[in-house]
Amino acid sequence: MGKPVKRPEQSRSEQAFLPEIAKGLRLTASRFFKNTFSAAEKGDIATVRYPEEQREYPERFRGVHRLTQREDGSPRCVACLCCSTACPAQCIHIEPAEYGDGDPRKGYEKFPKVFVIDELRCIFCGMCVEACPCDAIRMDTGIHMPPALERDAFLLDKEVLLRVPAADGSVKSANPRHEPGDHTYPGIDRDRSGH
Amino acid sequence: MEQEQPEAAPQPVFTLDGRQIPIEPGDSILKAAWRQGIEIPHYCWHPGLSVAANCRMCLVEVRSGRVMALPVLRKDEATGEFVSATKPKLAPACQTPATPGAEVYALSPEAKGAHHAVQEMLLLNHPVDCPICDQAGECKLQDYWYDNQADLKRKLTEPVHKPKAVRFGETIVYDAERCIMCTRCIRFCTEVAKDPVLDMRERGNRNEVVLAPGRTLDHRYTLMTEHVCPVGALTSRDFRFKARVWFLKTAPSVCSGCATGCNTFADFDPRKGQLFRLRPRDNPEVNTFWMCDDGMLSYREVHEQRLLGPTQSKRDGAARIPDQRLYTEPDVVLAEAIADVIKRDASLAFVANAALSTEDNTALLRLAKALGHSRVYLAGRPAWEGDDILRNPDHNPNRAGVQAAASELEMVLVDAAELVNSATHFGGVLWLGTEHAVDVAELRQATSALWVLGTHQGELAAAADLALPVLSWAEQSGTYTNAKGTAQSFSAVIPPVAGQPSAAVLLTLVGEVLQSLDGSNATRPSGATFSGGLASGTASEAPSAAGQGEMVR
Numbered sequence: 001m002g003k004p005v006k007r008p009e010q011s012r013s014e015q016a017f018l019p020e021i022a023k024g025l026r027l028t029a030s031r032f033f034k035n036t037f038s039a040a041e042k043g044d045i046a047t048v049r050y051p052e053e054q055r056e057y058p059e060r061f062r063g064v065h066r067l068t069q070r071e072d073g074s075p076r077c078v079a080c081l082c083c084s085t086a087c088p089a090q091c092i093h094i095e096p097a098e099y100g101d102g103d104p105r106k107g108y109e110k111f112p113k114v115f116v117i118d119e120l121r122c123i124f125c126g127m128c129v130e131a132c133p134c135d136a137i138r139m140d141t142g143i144h145m146p147p148a149l150e151r152d153a154f155l156l157d158k159e160v161l162l163r164v165p166a167a168d169g170s171v172k173s174a175n176p177r178h179e180p181g182d183h184t185y186p187g188i189d190r191d192r193s194g195h
Numbered sequence: 196m197e198q199e200q201p202e203a204a205p206q207p208v209f210t211l212d213g214r215q216i217p218i219e220p221g222d223s224i225l226k227a228a229w230r231q232g233i234e235i236p237h238y239c240w241h242p243g244l245s246v247a248a249n250c251r252m253c254l255v256e257v258r259s260g261r262v263m264a265l266p267v268l269r270k271d272e273a274t275g276e277f278v279s280a281t282k283p284k285l286a287p288a289c290q291t292p293a294t295p296g297a298e299v300y301a302l303s304p305e306a307k308g309a310h311h312a313v314q315e316m317l318l319l320n321h322p323v324d325c326p327i328c329d330q331a332g333e334c335k336l337q338d339y340w341y342d343n344q345a346d347l348k349r350k351l352t353e354p355v356h357k358p359k360a361v362r363f364g365e366t367i368v369y370d371a372e373r374c375i376m377c378t379r380c381i382r383f384c385t386e387v388a389k390d391p392v393l394d395m396r397e398r399g400n401r402n403e404v405v406l407a408p409g410r411t412l413d414h415r416y417t418l419m420t421e422h423v424c425p426v427g428a429l430t431s432r433d434f435r436f437k438a439r440v441w442f443l444k445t446a447p448s449v450c451s452g453c454a455t456g457c458n459t460f461a462d463f464d465p466r467k468g469q470l471f472r473l474r475p476r477d478n479p480e481v482n483t484f485w486m487c488d489d490g491m492l493s494y495r496e497v498h499e500q501r502l503l504g505p506t507q508s509k510r511d512g513a514a515r516i517p518d519q520r521l522y523t524e525p526d527v528v529l530a531e532a533i534a535d536v537i538k539r540d541a542s543l544a545f546v547a548n549a550a551l552s553t554e555d556n557t558a559l560l561r562l563a564k565a566l567g568h569s570r571v572y573l574a575g576r577p578a579w580e581g582d583d584i585l586r587n588p589d590h591n592p593n594r595a596g597v598q599a600a601a602s603e604l605e606m607v608l609v610d611a612a613e614l615v616n617s618a619t620h621f622g623g624v625l626w627l628g629t630e631h632a633v634d635v636a637e638l639r640q641a642t643s644a645l646w647v648l649g650t651h652q653g654e655l656a657a658a659a660d661l662a663l664p665v666l667s668w669a670e671q672s673g674t675y676t677n678a679k680g681t682a683q684s685f686s687a688v689i690p691p692v693a694g695q696p697s698a699a700v701l702l703t704l705v706g707e708v709l710q711s712l713d714g715s716n717a718t719r720p721s722g723a724t725f726s727g728g729l730a731s732g733t734a735s736e737a738p739s740a741a742g743q744g745e746m747v748r
Contacts, residue, residue, distance in 0.1 A: 078326050078327045079327075079436070080325075080326030080327060080331075080439075081439045081442075082326065085439065085441065085442070090466075096436040097436065098360075098435070098436060106359075106360055107358075107359030107360030107361075107370065108324070108327075108359060109327060110327050110436055133325075133326050134326065
């Protein structure tokens with residue numbers, strides 16, 4: 001047993017079909033002339049001329065990733081691979097390395113020798129930002145990935161990611177971090193512990 | 196574990212959290228539970244080492260026998276008053292002997308409370324640098340934190356800092372901040388490796404593991420110290436920062452390093468098809484819990500210096516094989532070359548390899564037998580230094596297996612050195628594997644042609660007229676028979692790096708050689724029949740194959 005569907009009431013002119021076609025074409029034609037000859041500034045046009053013209057994104061828009069810097073410009077990233085573990089699109093490639101002899105961070109930190117994000121494969125879910133224990137990766141740039149003709153242009157490496165600024169222009173993170181070797185570091189290290 | 200018990204005396208048992216646990220003579224509570232696959236939380240106890248009982252993580256409540264109780268004040272939540280109470284004195288399960296009929300609780304509130312407290316104490320000065328720690332993901336501190344503490348840290352002051360990234364030797368890096376002083380590494384070096392190079396100094400939160408003065412950690416079992424370390428204090432320089440353990444999958448395998456045939460777990464990244472490390476797999480009959488450094492690092496040869504495609508000799512005057520033929524039908528080129536030597540009535544030599552599996556070698560023996568040979572040479576890696584712990588002086592994993600396969604096919608194995616030493620000049624030598632212990636220049640003097648079915652680049656493959664890539668132990672299944680005569684099978688771990696299974700190449704060769712000899716399909720044994728013969732290992736196949744060999748001669 002089917003459910004009875006009420007048929008729409010149609011006037012005679014609607015049932016005649018041709019007047020309705022003319023009505024529709026008149027609307028189409030009017031939009032054509034409006035879009036072609038009217039000025040965009042007046043707000044008559046619903047679309048924008050992307051990419052020359054862009055809409056304002058909401059504050060929490062997830063843009064292109066950036067890697068935050070420390071005070072000395074080195075990446076905050078310690079190459080723990082939590083972001084690439086969390087990434088559902090598997091678009092983050094990291095090769096860790098170790099700070100060498102004589103570096104105050106030796107033993108406390110490793111760093112990404114290679115850090116590449118494939119922005120084409122990325123689905124901009126923000127899981128990498130959630131997973132990061134060091135506030136090293138952020139998506140607060142507000143930048144929509146610009147178009148390019150080569151796929152390689154979408155592979156952003158560590159040098160590019162470190163230079164991309166946040167929407168407010170900062171390349172650091174708002175969360176302070178004090179590490180062994182920094183003059184702000186509160187702890188006692190072996191040299192100051194007296195043994 | 197499966198010892199026969201006399202029927203008159205049933206095996207004694209005790210109860211652990213209501214479960215009956217059988218007792219072997221001399222068992223502690225922890226060990227008896229471990230045999231049953233029940234884990235009482237522990238750090239310092241290891242089934243292969245002596246009992247130290249210093250981590251206090253395995254405290255359990257024993258409610259039978261003479262129960263010891265301590266008077267305590269306990270807060271009454273209803274009234275807010277402290278009232279007198281008693282709490283049971285807990286016993287370390289690793290050191291307390293399991294007594295028949297004992298009533299033990301590891302999950303009682305008292306025991307769980309002790310686990311919580313010990314866990315909190317061990318983490319007091321822990322740096323919690325899990326993001327940069329290689330142990331993260333397989334760390335007992337993490338596991339037991341989730342099991343027993345799962346609570347925020349209450350200590351707000353800066354943790355005590357101790358040396359980090361101290362290089363103990365070529366293989367091991369030590370981080371004193373992560374160390375919980377369980378002394379497993381120290382006991383391993385002293386008791387198993389018989390080289391007491393590690394010890395500890397200071398006490399309390401200044402405790403750290405140190406090397407003996409003037410020494411580095413350089414014995415042959417250094418990577419085992421990392422393996423026994425329950426936390427991230429000791430890390431392997433080979434594996435350090437290469438991969439996170441949660442990306443790796445594990446497959447059981449057998450070490451190909453020497454005739455001991457240690458059982459291994461091969462950890463590989465399935466996304467890359469790459470091996471990252473070998474770990475010992477417990478087998479009381481073979482390697483107990485241990486492996487040597489060379490064995491653990493032998494995974495590297497699967498990815499290093501591999502023969503990636505058919506190659507031909509670049510020597511002056513060597514006949515060039517056209518690239519078209521070399522890359523599309525190298526096996527036919529090889530078959531024709533072998534047939535050519537047979538037609539010229541020159542002598543032909545087949546070389547089996549003790550470093551390869553029984554299956555690969557059986558295929559070579561069958562090829563030799565089909566061509567009418569009953570004498571096959573046996574090559575292998577040169578001997579290395581053995582010891583009394585695990586390392587066998589024979590560097591080859593499968594000498595016994597090849598010998599067994601040869602005697603089953605009624606063939607004679609001769610050492611490959613005879614190829615060079617004998618006065619015979621050979622028309623051609625077919626060498627299985629790239630492992631060898633002969634002087635390659637002298638070998639080239641002794642033979643007009645040299646063909647290699649091998650895994651690795653190197654002197655032998657470079658000197659060969661034709662070298663075809665085949666699969667290594669990690670990419671195909673096989674069997675090694677160790678020096679004790681135990682046959683141990685392993686299966687493929689990673690997808691092929693390069694080449695084909697050598698058994699498949701060799702069995703195809705049988706048909707192709709016979710076809711090249713007389714061009715008739717009538718005498719060509721089908722590959723399927725031959726594989727069947729190989730799989731069943733029946734002798735019925737052999738006479739007919741040998742007969743064909745005789746006929747073409």
